[in-house]
Amino acid sequence: GLDFDALQMRLHPAASRVAKLAKATPASFVAFDLLAADGRDVRALPQRERRTSLERLLAGAKPPIYLTPMTTDRALASDWLTRFEGAGLDGVVVKPENGTYEPGKRAMIKVKHARTADCVVAGFRWHKAGKNRLVGSLLLGLYDDKGALQHVGVTSSFTMAMREQLAIEIAPLRERALDHHPWRDWASADDMNRMPGGQSRWSAGKDLSWEPLRIERVCEVKYDHMQGDRFRHAAVFLRWRPDKPPSDCRYDQLEVTTPYELEKVFGAGSSRPAGR
Structure with a gap:
């Protein structure tokens, strides 16, 4: 594919x-x-x-x-x-x-496709227009079959008013968040492959620094497609899920796509009604 x-x-x-x-x-x-x-x-x-x-x-x-x-x-x-x-x-x-x-x-x-997933909110980034005041994006995680919390993407489609409200809402979760955080090693890791704040040639010049949050909050997001084990595009925030524990946010909730050969896609040709 x-x-x-x-x-x-x-x-x-x-x-x-x-x-x-x-x-x-x-x-x-x-x-x-x-x-x-x-x-x-x-x-x-x-x-x-x-x-x-x-x-x-x-x-x-x-x-x-x-x-x-x-x-x-x-x-x-x-x-x-x-x-x-x-x-x-x-x-x-x-x-x-x-x-x-x-x-x-x-x-x-x-x-x-429009699909939803319940994800752990494991960290966040500040918005460029208001550090310490406006949340730019929330970092999302899902547990794999070994119980490790993997970074799967971000959600960032917020109004300015909501960004300000989010900063207030997640403030208590910032306290001692790194003490037992599953991503704490990324704070000083040399391997930037999976690090939420890691730089790449595509993000040169952007501030991708991030802050951890205690693993207590779950949100439901809308996504369209998975690229490997991550969301291909930024997910859309739908709502908080106070009824759901973070441990329930696993990959196995995601819809499994049936594999299809790429050669068959290009072999589908063109189809028009007769006379066109």
């Missing part, structure tokens, strides 16, 4: 390193729209014409060049939404047939 973590590691400023990574982790090119052909700008053409031209241009394409499947059949698209997730895709994209390509505008609809 798709591995976005591996793809990100392909990006590097040094040409020699790029060449080495290209051999070690080969990538593929997947076309999903056409902006120009034979020196002609086609962005003003409707989506259906751009797609027809793209299919014609790539009719003889072979791996590692692929064309995304397309359909106007809603039932088939719904089936793809379910099956293709197992190959690493987190949804399907819906475009109006007569729509032109509009740079910088969200002229399409992304349809994703």
Whole structure:
């Protein structure tokens, strides 16, 4: 299936390193729209014409060049939404047939899965606009089958008023939080792989320092897709779960996605009603 973590590691400023990574982790090119052909700008053409031209241009394409499947059949698209997730895709994209390509505008609809999970709130980061006053994000954790609390992502979709309220609400949980915290070793760890505050080439210049909280709070969040054992995108905070103990927040609550071969995704082709 798709591995976005591996793809990100392909990006590097040094040409020699790029060449080495290209051999070690080969990538593929997947076309999903056409902006120009034979020196002609086609962005003003409707989506259906751009797609027809793209299919014609790539009719003889072979791996590692692929064309995304397309359909106007809603039932088939719904089936793809379910099956293709197992190959690493987190949804399907819906475009109006007569729509032109509009740079910088969200002229399409992304349809994703909506799921919820109860997570341990194990730490937080301050908001850049108000350290010691506004919470930027909450660090989320789930227990694995060995009983270890793993960092699975963050939730940060709060209004400014809620950020201020959160700072007050979690203040008592900051007291002596590091004493028995399962992530205490990360405070001075050399291995930054799983550290919530760890820097990477993608976060250069950002303040990712974090503060631990006593393992007492649980919140319910909405997420769309897992990338390995973490949420691919930031989760959406839904509510506190005072009725649920942190020990109940385990990976086994998550929906298991049936694996699906990526080659079958690109072999799905195009589907239109007759006459189009």
